[in-house]
Amino acid sequence: MRKSINQINQRIRDGNAKVVTAEEMPNIVAELGEVGALKEVDVVTTGTFGAMCSSGAFLNFGHAEPPIRMERIWLNDVEAYGGVAAVDAYIGATQQSTTREDQYGGAHVIEDLVAGKAVELRALSHGTDCYPRRTITTELLLENINQAIMCNPRNAYQRYNAAINTTDKTLHTYMGTLLPDCGNITFSGSGLLNPISNDPKFRLIGSGVPIFLCGAQGMVVGEGTQHSPAGGFGTLMVTGDMKNMSQDFLRAATMFGYGVTLYVGLGVPLPVIDIDIVRSTAVRDEDISVDILDYGIPSRNRPLLRKVSYAELRNGIVNLNGEDIRTSSLSSFRRARLVAETLKDWINNKKMELCLPTRPIDPIKQVRPMHETIQGPRVLDIMDTNVDSIRENEEIKTAAQHLLKGETNHLPVINQERKLVGIVTTFDISKAVVNPQKANLVRDIMKKKVITTTPNEAVDIAVRKLEQHNISALPVVDGQYRIVGMLTAIDLGKLFGGRWLK
Amino acid sequence: MKLLVNYSRGKEKKPIIAQVVKDTGVLITVERAIIDSSEGEALIDVPDDACWLVRDKMADLGAQVRILEHGVSLNEIECVDCGACISVCPREVFSFDADFKLQVVEERCILCGMCVEACPHQALTIPL
Numbered sequence: 001m002r003k004s005i006n007q008i009n010q011r012i013r014d015g016n017a018k019v020v021t022a023e024e025m026p027n028i029v030a031e032l033g034e035v036g037a038l039k040e041v042d043v044v045t046t047g048t049f050g051a052m053c054s055s056g057a058f059l060n061f062g063h064a065e066p067p068i069r070m071e072r073i074w075l076n077d078v079e080a081y082g083g084v085a086a087v088d089a090y091i092g093a094t095q096q097s098t099t100r101e102d103q104y105g106g107a108h109v110i111e112d113l114v115a116g117k118a119v120e121l122r123a124l125s126h127g128t129d130c131y132p133r134r135t136i137t138t139e140l141l142l143e144n145i146n147q148a149i150m151c152n153p154r155n156a157y158q159r160y161n162a163a164i165n166t167t168d169k170t171l172h173t174y175m176g177t178l179l180p181d182c183g184n185i186t187f188s189g190s191g192l193l194n195p196i197s198n199d200p201k202f203r204l205i206g207s208g209v210p211i212f213l214c215g216a217q218g219m220v221v222g223e224g225t226q227h228s229p230a231g232g233f234g235t236l237m238v239t240g241d242m243k244n245m246s247q248d249f250l251r252a253a254t255m256f257g258y259g260v261t262l263y264v265g266l267g268v269p270l271p272v273i274d275i276d277i278v279r280s281t282a283v284r285d286e287d288i289s290v291d292i293l294d295y296g297i298p299s300r301n302r303p304l305l306r307k308v309s310y311a312e313l314r315n316g317i318v319n320l321n322g323e324d325i326r327t328s329s330l331s332s333f334r335r336a337r338l339v340a341e342t343l344k345d346w347i348n349n350k351k352m353e354l355c356l357p358t359r360p361i362d363p364i365k366q367v368r369p370m371h372e373t374i375q376g377p378r379v380l381d382i383m384d385t386n387v388d389s390i391r392e393n394e395e396i397k398t399a400a401q402h403l404l405k406g407e408t409n410h411l412p413v414i415n416q417e418r419k420l421v422g423i424v425t426t427f428d429i430s431k432a433v434v435n436p437q438k439a440n441l442v443r444d445i446m447k448k449k450v451i452t453t454t455p456n457e458a459v460d461i462a463v464r465k466l467e468q469h470n471i472s473a474l475p476v477v478d479g480q481y482r483i484v485g486m487l488t489a490i491d492l493g494k495l496f497g498g499r500w501l502k
Numbered sequence: 503m504k505l506l507v508n509y510s511r512g513k514e515k516k517p518i519i520a521q522v523v524k525d526t527g528v529l530i531t532v533e534r535a536i537i538d539s540s541e542g543e544a545l546i547d548v549p550d551d552a553c554w555l556v557r558d559k560m561a562d563l564g565a566q567v568r569i570l571e572h573g574v575s576l577n578e579i580e581c582v583d584c585g586a587c588i589s590v591c592p593r594e595v596f597s598f599d600a601d602f603k604l605q606v607v608e609e610r611c612i613l614c615g616m617c618v619e620a621c622p623h624q625a626l627t628i629p630l
Binding site for chain 2: 049050051172176177179183184185186251253254255256257261263316325326327328329330331332333334335337
């Protein structure tokens with residue numbers, strides 16, 4: 001049995017289409033069976049409401065008198081891209097204010113416009129024969145702008161990795177605040193309500209398909225950037241008219257220590273045309289698996305600590321190696337439901353009809369990492385290889401002599417196998433001199449917990465370690481934990497004037 | 503009831519909290535404290551009926567005491583019920599109800615401010 005899109009639209013027009021949310025669908029299928037559900041249900045609505053950084057809007061301001069070809073453009077001090085002709089601009093959600101930094105950004109400009117607030121436009125130009133004007137400043141309401149077309153390059157991620165932090169420092173990431181020592185897990189996504197999770201083969205979601213976007217009727221442009229459905233990370237590029245949007249489904253946000261983002265409400269209505277669609281829309285939170293990745297490792301390949309389902313994540317507690325860890329969602333399941341419910345109302349009230357894609361989205365594509373031709377500086381490029389070290393069972397006085405001779409403040413401490421076991425600084429020696437009764441040997445005063453780097457680590461990562469731990473030197477160790485160099489603030493100076501900054 | 507106690511440690515370094523416990527017999531819970539060489543700030547919890555007694559006694563010993571009637575407060579217009587605050591709170595102040603609406607048990611709050619930072623929507627404030 002099959003249902004045509006025309007049959008479904010006719011039922012919508014007649015007011016007797018059966019519309020359910022993707023949250024209701026699994027139980028309907030369990031109750032009626034797949035064939036029964038296909039007969040019964042015409043449309044399944046989906047929804048998600050979460051941080052979608054890759055969002056923004058094209059704005060057309062109309063011509064000024066005398067006219068200006070705007071080259072650099074600021075909206076409430078947030079720079080918008082002006083390389084798209086005279087009075088057009090693209091305001092990106094994550095662009096930060098030149099004056100208020102992460103407290104205000106492109107997302108806030110978009111929300112302010114939707115909320116009916118005035119936004120100040122400032123622009124500069126070189127002036128041309130046809131566009132003589134060089135500057136402009138004006139206050140604009142959304143209604144004063146010819147067009148405000150939201151166009152989000154990457155929205156509605158099919159699912160997203162969950163985040164954890166194994167380091168001993170709190171991290172502030174785009175996945176929110178991650179407490180030290182696996183203190184919490186954060187995740188994002190609406191699970192069983194997610195549009196793509198209900199149509200993972202992209203049979204229904206594709207170019208031209210109508211959607212709910214931030215309270216307005218919008219549509220799918222096509223595949224989103226970074227679209228990678230092969231690994232379960234499909235994305236959508238979507239568009240909609242900002243003039244019909246609502247603050248209820250569009251919110252600017254700031255991830256502390258990371259930056260500005262936009263919370264977007266998005267939903268896709270899925271016509272139930274055949275058994276395959278019944279099956280895919282019966283997906284439950286239990287069926288959608290998510291990787292918990294260690295965001296303590298600042299690499300593209302973050303270690304996987306466990307696989308979990310959205311059901312476990314949403315339950316609030318995830319067990320990892322015998323410990324219960326609390327979870328936080330960064331997206332709102334309540335508002336995701338509201339998106340799906342609103343879509344349901346629209347269709348029940350004949351406000352939206354459905355269509356099949358005019359152009360399909362690739363269901364098996366896989367995103368590749370960046371092709372890098374020039375490697376950035378690595379620790380081995382600038383580290384000091386002429387490193388002195390000391391045995392842990394030497395006297396403190398000997399350590400002091402080493403430090404004096406080497407004119408350094410840091411002395412790595414090694415054991416019999418020449419492995420790094422600690423570090424002694426001039427400060428440690430001074431302390432030992434002041435309290436002579438407490439210690440005699442290097443091992444008594446050394447710091448045993450040493451932050452280290454490796455020769456192949458990117459200098460930027462090593463610098464981040466120096467900053468995070470408020471230290472001024474990093475021992476460089478090889479695979480056997482033997483010292484091969486030291487990286488200090490002095491070595492970082494080599495970057496200036498060197499080939500790396502050219 | 504929670505009290506925020508600020509005191510300068512001065513030369514004598516008087517054990518203010520211990521002294522008040524001894525003199526009044528009121529059991530004081532120190533929720534959190536930052537004490538350095540010259541001054542201290544402690545958030546303490548005392549039974550409601552002993553609140554004024556403790557406050558006056560501490561004031562007599564030279565401390566500045568503020569009675570905190572409120573813990574963290576939630577701006578319901580800004581809040582989108584994401585739940586980012588839930589796992590960062592050390593006292594389990596936040597939770598979801600059956601409809602995934604955020605619930606706040608203000609009495610548990612020790613005003614540490616973790617949630618204020620973690621809230622992407624700047625919907626949480628603490629009265630300090």
